[in-house]
Amino acid sequence: MGAIATIGCTDAPVLRERGQREVFCGLTGIIWLHRKIQDAFFLVVGSRTCAHLIQSAAGVMIFAEPRFGTAIIDERDLAGLADANEELDRVVGQLLARRPEIKLLFLVGSCPSEVIKLDLSRAAERLSGLHMPQVRVLNYSGSGIETTFTQGEDACLASLVPIMPRSTAAAPSLLVVGALAEVVEDQMRRLFSAMGIADVGFMPPRRSVDLPAVGANTRLLLAQPFLADTARALEARGATRLAAPFPLGAEGTTEWLRAAADAFGIGEAAFEQAVGPSRERARGALERYRAQLTGKRIFFFPDSQMELPLARFCARELGMELAEVGTPYLHRQHLAPELALLPAGTMLSEGQDVERQLDRCRDARPDLVVCGLGLANPLENEGISTKWSIELLFTPIQGYNQASDLAELFARPLVRRMKLAV
Numbered sequence: 001m002g003a004i005a006t007i008g009c010t011d012a013p014v015l016r017e018r019g020q021r022e023v024f025c026g027l028t029g030i031i032w033l034h035r036k037i038q039d040a041f042f043l044v045v046g047s048r049t050c051a052h053l054i055q056s057a058a059g060v061m062i063f064a065e066p067r068f069g070t071a072i073i074d075e076r077d078l079a080g081l082a083d084a085n086e087e088l089d090r091v092v093g094q095l096l097a098r099r100p101e102i103k104l105l106f107l108v109g110s111c112p113s114e115v116i117k118l119d120l121s122r123a124a125e126r127l128s129g130l131h132m133p134q135v136r137v138l139n140y141s142g143s144g145i146e147t148t149f150t151q152g153e154d155a156c157l158a159s160l161v162p163i164m165p166r167s168t169a170a171a172p173s174l175l176v177v178g179a180l181a182e183v184v185e186d187q188m189r190r191l192f193s194a195m196g197i198a199d200v201g202f203m204p205p206r207r208s209v210d211l212p213a214v215g216a217n218t219r220l221l222l223a224q225p226f227l228a229d230t231a232r233a234l235e236a237r238g239a240t241r242l243a244a245p246f247p248l249g250a251e252g253t254t255e256w257l258r259a260a261a262d263a264f265g266i267g268e269a270a271f272e273q274a275v276g277p278s279r280e281r282a283r284g285a286l287e288r289y290r291a292q293l294t295g296k297r298i299f300f301f302p303d304s305q306m307e308l309p310l311a312r313f314c315a316r317e318l319g320m321e322l323a324e325v326g327t328p329y330l331h332r333q334h335l336a337p338e339l340a341l342l343p344a345g346t347m348l349s350e351g352q353d354v355e356r357q358l359d360r361c362r363d364a365r366p367d368l369v370v371c372g373l374g375l376a377n378p379l380e381n382e383g384i385s386t387k388w389s390i391e392l393l394f395t396p397i398q399g400y401n402q403a404s405d406l407a408e409l410f411a412r413p414l415v416r417r418m419k420l421a422v
Contacts (some may be wrong), residue, residue, distance in 0.1 A: 019353030025144025026152025046110030104208035169213030178223030179394035194274035226305035287406035294319030301371035302326035
């Protein structure tokens with residue numbers, strides 16, 4: 001079995017830009033991670049601004065007791081009048097006494113905690129010593145300094161790699177890496193089982209005590225394109241990464257599953273029997289959106305690192321024209337299969353210089369722009385339809401059953417504008 005033969009944008013030039021940026025910080029990843037790891041708590045060590053950001057993005061009032069919160073760094077901490085470590089120990093003690101169901105506590109660094117050089121790695125080690133074995137304490141940085149908002153998930157998962165059990169099994173196992181909605185994870189597990197791949201782990205797991213094992217016979221399949229540090233850490237522990245497009249749309253999901261089938265020696269007949277019906281249903285569900293979107297021009301601002309897989313889906317399965325595909329960081333090794341599937345001649349850019357990109361966007365006059373919230377309102381005011389890139393992280397979009405939901409996210413802004421124009 002072989003992937004689709006094409007070279008697309010494999011060797012295409014990339015415009016690299018370094019200038020003013022418009023992005024969320026990595027704290028945003030807590031919104032989907034706290035829903036995924038159901039016995040974990042995310043404690044941001046930051047300012048009131050950090051607390052407002054997370055609460056607003058989650059749409060959850062703090063009195064609802066979600067599994068995230070903020071240990072506020074105030075003026076006394078910044079001025080060095082209080083011992084921040086003592087304060088942190090006190091807050092963690094109160095939290096764990098109140099929430100005994102917590103088994104894993106993440107101390108999440110922020111811009112303020114990095115400014116005052118609070119060493120959260122040592123704090124996590126100290127607090128683990130105090131609260132183990134009931135609670136393990138880890139740390140990672142969600143700071144917005146020189147990062148994009150999806151890198152919060154990468155940092156979180158990378159912090160889990162050192163505590164994953166070591167696999168000594170002789171038979172190969174499959175490890176799917178990247179936070180997926182439970183409904184998507186269940187669908188993928190059923191498809192792998194139908195193909196004949198039984199030993200499948202997902203990271204992050206639904207419960208921290210169920211971390212999958214990793215070793216020399218682990219085959220690593222990335223479900224998200226922004227997990228460079230996590231993949232590097234897993235490969236250092238012996239895992240072998242499987243090159244594949246990402247599971248967006250019928251085509252992307254098929255080729256992603258095919259990479260696993262090839263690695264485990266699944267024959268074409270067995271593969272087709274397992275995925276064929278789901279693939280055909282997904283293709284059928286996409287037809288209605290293809291009729292709406294074919295020929296529409298779309299412009300991607302760099303925001304989430306999901307831009308290339310999304311652009312491939314829009315071009316190949318919805319018939320859209322790519323005005324420009326920008327991404328904060330282009331990992332050529334991880335995205336090689338996606339680059340090969342993009343239409344030849346696609347304008348690619350890496351990094352951000354907002355004013356220049358806005359100028360190019362206005363000149364291109366696309367029908368739809370995928371961008372961050374900070375750019376959406378000004379562009380809407382200029383008569384350009386937009387889609388918030390962060391919505392593509394909050395919504396389950398991977399897999400066959402979600403292909404039409406993904407297409408609808410692109411169609412909805414255009415339908416809305418058409419109705420408003422009547």
